[in-house]
Structures are given as C-alpha cells and as structure tokens.
Amino acid sequence: MVTYKARMVERISLPSREYRERALEQAGYNVFNLASEDVFVDLLTDSGTGTMSEAQWAALVRGDEAYAGSSSFDALESAVADVMGFSHVVPAHQGRGAENVLYGSLLEEGDVVLNNTHFDTTRAHVANQGADPVDCPVEEARDPDSPAPFKGDFSLERARAVVEEVGRERVPVVVQTITNNSAAGQPVSVENTRQVRAFADEIGATFVIDACRFAENAAFVREREADYADASVAEIAREQLGYADALVMSGKKDGLANAGGFVATNDDLIYEQCKQRAILYEGFPTYGGMAGRDLAALAVGLREAVEDAYVEDRLEQVRLLGDLLVDAGMPIYEPTGGHAVYLDAEAVFPQLPAEQFPGQALVCELYREGGVRGVELGSFAFPGTDRPELVRLALPRRTYGREHFEHVADTATAVLEKRETVSGLRIETEPEIPELRHFTAELEPVRS
Numbered sequence: 001m002v003t004y005k006a007r008m009v010e011r012i013s014l015p016s017r018e019y020r021e022r023a024l025e026q027a028g029y030n031v032f033n034l035a036s037e038d039v040f041v042d043l044l045t046d047s048g049t050g051t052m053s054e055a056q057w058a059a060l061v062r063g064d065e066a067y068a069g070s071s072s073f074d075a076l077e078s079a080v081a082d083v084m085g086f087s088h089v090v091p092a093h094q095g096r097g098a099e100n101v102l103y104g105s106l107l108e109e110g111d112v113v114l115n116n117t118h119f120d121t122t123r124a125h126v127a128n129q130g131a132d133p134v135d136c137p138v139e140e141a142r143d144p145d146s147p148a149p150f151k152g153d154f155s156l157e158r159a160r161a162v163v164e165e166v167g168r169e170r171v172p173v174v175v176q177t178i179t180n181n182s183a184a185g186q187p188v189s190v191e192n193t194r195q196v197r198a199f200a201d202e203i204g205a206t207f208v209i210d211a212c213r214f215a216e217n218a219a220f221v222r223e224r225e226a227d228y229a230d231a232s233v234a235e236i237a238r239e240q241l242g243y244a245d246a247l248v249m250s251g252k253k254d255g256l257a258n259a260g261g262f263v264a265t266n267d268d269l270i271y272e273q274c275k276q277r278a279i280l281y282e283g284f285p286t287y288g289g290m291a292g293r294d295l296a297a298l299a300v301g302l303r304e305a306v307e308d309a310y311v312e313d314r315l316e317q318v319r320l321l322g323d324l325l326v327d328a329g330m331p332i333y334e335p336t337g338g339h340a341v342y343l344d345a346e347a348v349f350p351q352l353p354a355e356q357f358p359g360q361a362l363v364c365e366l367y368r369e370g371g372v373r374g375v376e377l378g379s380f381a382f383p384g385t386d387r388p389e390l391v392r393l394a395l396p397r398r399t400y401g402r403e404h405f406e407h408v409a410d411t412a413t414a415v416l417e418k419r420e421t422v423s424g425l426r427i428e429t430e431p432e433i434p435e436l437r438h439f440t441a442e443l444e445p446v447r448s
Contacts, residue, residue: 024367068286079299103122185339256302321409372411429441
C-alpha cells in the first residue's frame with residue numbers, strides 16, 4: 001500500500017524513436033552519457049535520485065551552514081546514534097568520499113580485502129590503495145533462479161580459503177555489503193553478519209559494513225529470518241549494524257537524501273584516523289564536504305528510512321516491477337532485491353558472447369525501444385571478474401508509479417520481440433582505471 005502522496009510533480013516526455021537513436025549513437029552507446037531530459041523512465045540508479053519528504057525539505061530550510069560546529073551536524077550525529085548505534089560520525093560528500101576516507105585509513109599496498117561482493121567504487125577504492133579486492137559470494141548468488149532467501153550472504157568457506165592461501169596478516173579488513181548490490185540487491189541475514197563478525201575477530205581484521213541499503217535489508221530479515229518476525233525494521237537494523245567495527249554509508253540510498261555520506265564507528269582510533277583524512281579530502285569534521293542543509297535532510301532521512309510503512313512500500317514497488325517484467329517474458333534474477341530488478345541479459349541474448357557485452361546491449365535496447373535507462377552490471381562494468389551478465393533497473397525512492405512500471409514492461413516486450421536481430425558491442429575508448437570504465441567508456445556496435 002502506498003503510504004505517501006505527491007506534493008510536487010515534474011513533467012516528462014518520451015523523445016521520438018529517431019531522436020533516441022541519434023542520442024544513443026552520440027552517447028557512444030553508453031547511457032551514462034545521455035542527458036537526463038532525453039530519458040523517459042530513469043532507472044540508472046537509486047543513488048540520490050529519490051523524492052524527499054516534506055520534513056526533509058523543511059530541514060533544508062533550517063540547515064546551519066556554519067563551517068565548524070554546525071547544528072545540522074549535531075542532528076546527523078544524533079540520528080546515526082539513534083538509528084544505527086554509532087557514536088562517532090565522519091561526514092563526506094557522498095558514499096565514495098566516505099570509502100576514500102575509510103579505506104584510505106585502513107589499507108596499505110599488498111593488503112587483501114574480503115567482501116561478499118565488491119561494488120564498482122568499493123573495488124576501485126580498494127585497488128587504489130594497492131590492495132586486492134576479493135569477492136566471497138555464496139554459491140546461490142550465481143543462480144538467478146534459486147529461491148534461497150539470503151543470496152547476498154558472505155561465504156565464510158570462500159573467505160577461509162583465501163586466508164589460508166594469503167595468510168591472515170594480509171587481510172586487515174573484512175566487508176559485508178547490505179544489501180548485496182552486485183549480487184542483484186539480495187539481502188544478508190543477521191545470522192550471517194554475526195558469523196562474519198566472529199570470523200573477523202578470529203583473523204584479527206576490522207569488520208566493516210557497507211550500510212547503503214541497511215533498512216531494505218532489515219525489512220527482508222523480518223520477512224525471511226524466523227527469529228526476527230516480530231521485530232521492527234528499526235530494531236533489526238540497529239542489531240545487524242551493531243556487529244560492525246565501522247560503517248561506510250552513502251546517504252543517497254537509505255539516507256533518502258540527494259547528497260551525502262559518512263563513516264561511523266565506536267572505535268576511537270578508527271575515528272581519529274578517518275577524521276584527519278576527511279579534513280584532507282572532504283572538509284572540516286562537522287560538514288565533511290556537505291552543505292549544512294544536506295546534513296539536516298540526511299538526518300531526517302535516516303529516521304524515515306526505518307519506518308516500517310515506508311520500507312514495506314519500497315520493497316513492494318520493486319516486486320511490482322519484477323512481476324510486470326516476468327509477465328512480459330523478460331528473464332529476471334529472482335527473488336527481486338530491495339532496490340532494483342536485475343535482468344538476465346545472457347538469457348535475453350544467448351547469441352552474444354561475453355566479450356560483446358550482452359548486458360550493455362540490453363541497456364541500449366531498453367533505451368532505444370522505450371527511453372528507459374538502466375545500467376549494466378556484468379562483464380562491461382566488472383572486467384576480469386566472474387560476474388553474471390546482469391542489467392540493473394534501480395528504482396528511485398518515492399518517485400515512480402505503476403504507469404511508469406507498465407511502460408518499462410511494454411519496453412521489455414518490444415526488446416524481446418527483436419532479440420534475435422540485436423548485435424553486440426565493442427569498446428572504442430575507455431579510461432585508464434578499468435574498475436570505472438563503464439562510467440565513461442564509449443562503444444560501437446559489432447558489425448557482422
């Protein structure tokens with residue numbers, strides 16, 4: 001059931017097919033290069049693209065823009081303590097800024113970082129420190145059709161094998177991403193988090209939770225983990241996060257804000273290290289690269305994100321889109337995750353080999369057929385990794401309705417009707433950092 005109503009609207013329009021064809025070619029067949037006004041339904045990301053509440057807009061007006069000692073920072077610090085259980089907060093302009101602060105403080109060249117699955121910027125930040133990012137997904141994560149309830153879990157079996165190979169002294173940090181974005185937004189159980197905490201203690205590592213979608217994860221826990229059936233989302237979130245030594249957070253996801261992020265910890269040493277690095281890269285510790293008004297909006301958003309009615313509606317919207325796509329015949333990764341529906345591009349285009357980027361081809365066809373923008377999270381976005389060929393359709397929070405999702409499903413039908421005629425893509429230009437190539441690389445169709 002929808003638990004909110006619109007107080008502001010934005011007019012959108014679907015460009016003509018001829019226009020979309022031209023825009024796609026000019027963008028180098030990379031939808032990151034498209035202008036937003038050329039997109040009809042934008043599911044590129046749920047990061048900072050949602051609709052804020054009236055309480056958040058009121059907080060924007062009251063934001064304290066003081067360089068030092070901002071009362072807006074006090075509001076954020078209080079919200080993090082109440083919602084997440086951490087006393088020390090180091091703000092940053094967004095999640096990747098927080099990653100730079102935290103991983104730049106904890107890692108050295110030659111280190112190995114274990115994660116249930118690294119996302120793109122996380123992998124890049126780990127690699128930028130000279131460390132090796134190693135994914136430890138459970139086996140079920142590789143099966144789009146498996147009904148397993150917690151396909152986002154961290155594989156302790158895989159992690160122990162890595163430690164056995166490289167030695168525990170080379171593994172100073174263990175990360176758990178909740179929900180597991182690169183594994184189709186699948187949730188992580190509290191029991192698995194508890195086990196990873198024990199494993200980190202066993203090898204003497206710092207345990208970090210990437211908490212971008214912590215509230216969505218808690219809602220899944222309540223649905224699927226029997227011990228938590230009668231708990232609130234807020235209670236589950238606070239317990240699960242409490243097993244970590246530190247959090248890294250993009251406030252643009254479950255902070256319900258358009259900007260911002262932070263590192264949070266109860267460890268005095270980690271806090272001091274991160275605070276000093278943040279001064280160098282982000283700003284003074286009570287603003288951290290954010291305007292005071294954005295600090296204030298994020299503080300309100302964190303509290304709203306753990307309201308049961310909000311997060312239940314959020315998951316229901318994702319399920320609705322997933323159901324409509326299945327009805328249209330589109331192969332998807334099931335069960336649907338918390339923030340997005342993931343399409344199985346390999347099943348859509350079995351004629352295209354991985355080196356011709358079937359996921360990116362599907363992204364381009366969705367735009368070509370219906371002005372829908374998604375993002376590839378397969379061999380194009382994650383070169384050199386054994387990732388399935390997935391396309392993510394991420395839902396901005398409190399933004400789109402059923403009519404938009406029906407348009408996406410109709411677009412999927414149009415793509416499927418011509419699937420056998422679709423050609424692959426090859427990279428024409430790409431940046432030097434391979435972990436980030438999907439943001440700016442340009443491609444062109446493979447000519448038969």
